[in-house]
Amino acid sequence: MKKIFGRPAGLTEILQRYCPGCGHGIVHRIIGELLVKLDIRERTIGIAPVGCSVFADEYFNCDMIQPPHGRGPAVATGLKRTRPECIVFSYQGDGDLAAMGTAEIIHAAARNENITVIFINNAIFGMTGGQMAPTTLPGMKSTTSVKGRDIRKQGYPIRVCEMLASLDGPYYLERCVVDTPKNVIRSEKALKTAFMNQIDNKGFSLVEILSTCPTGWGQTPIQAKKWLGEAMVQYYPLGVYRDRSKEEK
Amino acid sequence: MAEKKLMYGNHAIVEGVLAAGCRFFAGYPITPQNEIPELMSIRMNEIGGVFVQTGSEVAAINMLFGAAAAGKRAMTSSSSPGISLMQEGISYIAGADIPVLVVNVVRGGPGLGNIAPAQSDYYQATRGGGHGDYFTITLAPNSAQDLYEFPRLAFELAEKYRNPALILADGLLGQMMEPVELSDELVDPNSLAENEWALSGCKGRERRIVRSYDLRPGKLEEWNLRRIEKYEKIKKNEQRFEATDCDDADLVIVAYGTCSRVSDAAVKMARDKGFKVGLLRPITLWPFPWDVFADMSKRIENFLVVEMSCGQMIDDVKLATECRSKIHFHGRPGGGVPTPPEVYKEIEKVLGGAQ
Numbered sequence: 187m188k189k190i191f192g193r194p195a196g197l198t199e200i201l202q203r204y205c206p207g208c209g210h211g212i213v214h215r216i217i218g219e220l221l222v223k224l225d226i227r228e229r230t231i232g233i234a235p236v237g238c239s240v241f242a243d244e245y246f247n248c249d250m251i252q253p254p255h256g257r258g259p260a261v262a263t264g265l266k267r268t269r270p271e272c273i274v275f276s277y278q279g280d281g282d283l284a285a286m287g288t289a290e291i292i293h294a295a296a297r298n299e300n301i302t303v304i305f306i307n308n309a310i311f312g313m314t315g316g317q318m319a320p321t322t323l324p325g326m327k328s329t330t331s332v333k334g335r336d337i338r339k340q341g342y343p344i345r346v347c348e349m350l351a352s353l354d355g356p357y358y359l360e361r362c363v364v365d366t367p368k369n370v371i372r373s374e375k376a377l378k379t380a381f382m383n384q385i386d387n388k389g390f391s392l393v394e395i396l397s398t399c400p401t402g403w404g405q406t407p408i409q410a411k412k413w414l415g416e417a418m419v420q421y422y423p424l425g426v427y428r429d430r431s432k433e434e435k
Numbered sequence: 436m437a438e439k440k441l442m443y444g445n446h447a448i449v450e451g452v453l454a455a456g457c458r459f460f461a462g463y464p465i466t467p468q469n470e471i472p473e474l475m476s477i478r479m480n481e482i483g484g485v486f487v488q489t490g491s492e493v494a495a496i497n498m499l500f501g502a503a504a505a506g507k508r509a510m511t512s513s514s515s516p517g518i519s520l521m522q523e524g525i526s527y528i529a530g531a532d533i534p535v536l537v538v539n540v541v542r543g544g545p546g547l548g549n550i551a552p553a554q555s556d557y558y559q560a561t562r563g564g565g566h567g568d569y570f571t572i573t574l575a576p577n578s579a580q581d582l583y584e585f586p587r588l589a590f591e592l593a594e595k596y597r598n599p600a601l602i603l604a605d606g607l608l609g610q611m612m613e614p615v616e617l618s619d620e621l622v623d624p625n626s627l628a629e630n631e632w633a634l635s636g637c638k639g640r641e642r643r644i645v646r647s648y649d650l651r652p653g654k655l656e657e658w659n660l661r662r663i664e665k666y667e668k669i670k671k672n673e674q675r676f677e678a679t680d681c682d683d684a685d686l687v688i689v690a691y692g693t694c695s696r697v698s699d700a701a702v703k704m705a706r707d708k709g710f711k712v713g714l715l716r717p718i719t720l721w722p723f724p725w726d727v728f729a730d731m732s733k734r735i736e737n738f739l740v741v742e743m744s745c746g747q748m749i750d751d752v753k754l755a756t757e758c759r760s761k762i763h764f765h766g767r768p769g770g771g772v773p774t775p776p777e778v779y780k781e782i783e784k785v786l787g788g789a790q
Contacts, residue, residue, distance in 0.1 A: 229636035231636065247642060249634040249636055250643075251498055253500055253501075257500075259490070263498050264461065265505050266501075268501075268507040269505045269507075269636075272634075273636075290493070332565070345722070
């Protein structure tokens, strides 16, 4: 019998501890496949965030480092500048990238640091138990906004791609979503571009991926997929926010 | 013959770091150490190293984490408020057992304080500084020559024990000019051995993980206990100090860094007046030179601790002597620098009028 589908060599055999319906597994698989397809697994150093995906250092089958919350882009800078032959990616959630590490991501983007950032936006703090994230939607319930995010007291969500697109620095910025097979394929294409840009020494690429957290959202996996494609996509429009390869042509 | 050059202390650090084969610097300007990033930006460019001016000290220490995890010698410098910001990163680096070099050109505190020399970061430097059970190897230079030589020693110790190392200078040492004898033997960064833990891509070997966490029950405790074993080795092997005129002394001054230079002059004044006074200068602040204090406290009646702080190292002197001797103190906090006559007066106070 011929095996036609299996775990890509870019992922380890370790069982991933994500909840049913969580989007991390989908994105992990895309990255794991790309490490093989682009033949970069053996020269890649990945960075795991703090949050549910802290265990990414066990899941990706390449050299990995686990730095302080939010500091991935700074650690990536140290790695890439000393080992320019390596491919360095930083995998970060919304608390990691858009709260604690806001300064680090902005300055790495402004320097056009030649790294690849994967930003998982699920609008909630998963690991700590469903608290409000910097990307929690107005009116959305969390354990620190139990009646829904009150924009008068808790302010507005941060749109990371739009914010970074105000800088001259970044080379590539795109927002995708992993709610349907079509959109998963679109996400893979964006991530491939983000890795290729680094391979070609183009500079800073960030792909924001809108993702689910059924546990934190208090929804079933099916409800969460639906809500992701509707409410999340409505507030965070999909698309390419920066592609300097277009300017080069 | 080795070249001798008149140099600022801060410039001596830069040349010492480069002589040690370090080719990675990340940092953020802060007085009184700005001459370090300024000269570093020029020199790294000349020799093909990496200089990054960061968005903050938080970013700087994490860039070090990345560069050092990649197995390369990496350093940053800052002054007190900036070093406070780095404590999170230093804790993670210590927790991941990664060698880095951090230079603190200490200024007056707390808070924004001022830009005058101080030694008020002693507790922070010698008690770990951030969260968790850890220590940083801490060296205390007292001349531009030390500032040139200590980076190499710091890297060697940091790598030997896989632990962050700190050079605790102060604004006066950084800003003053002194002759420095430059080394003929420069470390070639390419000659440094590849570490078996460094991240470089897993081609031809098992993949590696650098991290400071372990959630498995009991495992973090084991890891901490292994680190404590390492600290015991450092304590045993690496205590460094300089003892002058201590053999017949009725009083021994304990001072490091700038205060040891001031106290050296005070000892000469006292000896001229017939007082039997010596100077014990800790060179490693962690590990503190406990053994020499334990030994001296059996025969020395008085120790006078001189610090540019409200009194921090004095705790270690009391611990190391187990309070067998009388411990006196003279301190100048908030950027104050003691003068030799001032220290001499304290000697007189303890030992009585002119002999």
